[in-house]
Amino acid sequence: MPSEKPRRFTFLLLNRFTMMPFAAAIEPLRLANRAAGKTLFEWRLIGPQGDMAACSNGTRMLLDGGLENDQAPGRDEVVIVCGGTEIAREATKPVLNWLRRQARSGAVMGAVCTGAWVLAEAGLLDGRKATIHWENHDGFAEAFPEIDLYRSVFVHDGNRLTAAGGTSSIDLMLHLIAEAQGDALAAEVADQMLHTAIRTGQDRQRLSIPTRIGVRHPRLAAVIARMEANLEEPISPAQLAADAGMSTRQLERLFRRYLNRSPKRYYMETRLSRARNLLMQTEMSIIEVALASGFSSPSHFSKCYRAQYGSTPYRERGTGQPVEGGNSPS
Structure with missing residues (x-):
């Protein structure tokens, strides 16, 4: 049954995050609210710098706050780590500690693009299924052998979510929208985005x-x-x-x-x-x-x-x- 309480998302924008996976994650939420005529989803943007995050394409994104803005999440809140280039250097102690605190508080922990690398560094994917962009797959597998790594567009393993990057964020969000509000709304959002083929967690990332x-x-x-x-x-x-x-x-x-x-x-x-x-x-x-x-x-x-x-x-x-x-x- 569709939930009446707005579901809250926190997007952690790491330095040099990639724009497409982030935009592809947040836009389905906006469109779902628009299609429903009410607020089904809420979100905030935070980052290690506090006021602004630099994207890999040079764009700068205004943030709602920094890591010190440590609001205790509800059990239904979703934290999404948005990664990009040179991801290993973004796994700083403050970022890892913040993520661990969110996980201990009961938040659903997720990542798009290379954000999965930072979740893994925090130990939040140990023993879990996950995915990451195909270009980073081999390095990730070598660095984190304890994680069950897949080549699918996204993976939903309990309270852990990972999407490979690019447009795969759309498919992950449509999956979450369908879970929370039903398939009809997810289909309407996909139609608005001209996303004509909704992929599942079984679909692979790369072209044949x-x-x-x-x-x-x-x-x-x-x-x-x-x-x-x-x-x-x-x-x-x-x-x-x-x-x-x-x-x-x-x-x-x-x-x-x-x-x-x-x-x-x-x-x-x-x-x-x-x-x-x-x-x-x-x-x-x-x-x-x-x-x-x-x-x-x-x-x-x-x-x-x-x-x-x-x-x-x-x-x-x-x-x-x-x-x-x-x-x-x-």
Whole structure:
């Protein structure tokens, strides 16, 4: 039965938060109030700086207060952490302590985009299901192995909510609106937003492989899916071909025709992309990043990385130090 009491949301805007996930979270609440002709949802904006939060696109958002504005939430209040770029540095002691206090008071704790990283640092996702933007997925999984991480657009696990970023906030909020006020209102809000396909917690974040690569070839898509699922322990082209029911030469021709590169090159680029994400998003050592990306030799990893990105892994980190592990054998 629809609730009569307005549900309160607190949006914690961290520095360099991304605009789209935040806007996609707050607008469905406004539209739900407009469609219902009464206040079903209320919200406030707070941030570590107190008066203003800077968005990753340079926009500045006026806030209702800072973390010292520590009102005790009701059990139905929802706290949403809005993250963005360079998220690890936003997990400061004041922010983590504030989040833990909110959780102890009984608030539902949520996050959009990379805000899940800060919830995880606060220990508020331990043993829970969660999601984060696909670009941050590998780094998050390495940093927080105790969290059951999904690649879906959003996850609702009890009193924990996470949305992956971008427009996924719309789907999470429509889900909450439907829970509180019914499916009809959620559908009306979606219609107002021209959001023609409401996604559920079962929908995955990324486009299908054929859509991503611009090629609709079932066997090519199947091979790429196997590559993406086996980055830490790469599978040989011969084995990939055999498992796909073709010869190695046929596999080579398939990749050359549609992707203008060899299977080996495509696989290498995919592994190096993962390595770069891990370097940028985690505190893993260079050798740990190398191993997690399928390189047993740090020197070989450094050589391949430089060829792809024009910089070595340790320079990317800004350490100015040689790659760990020396010249260990491949």
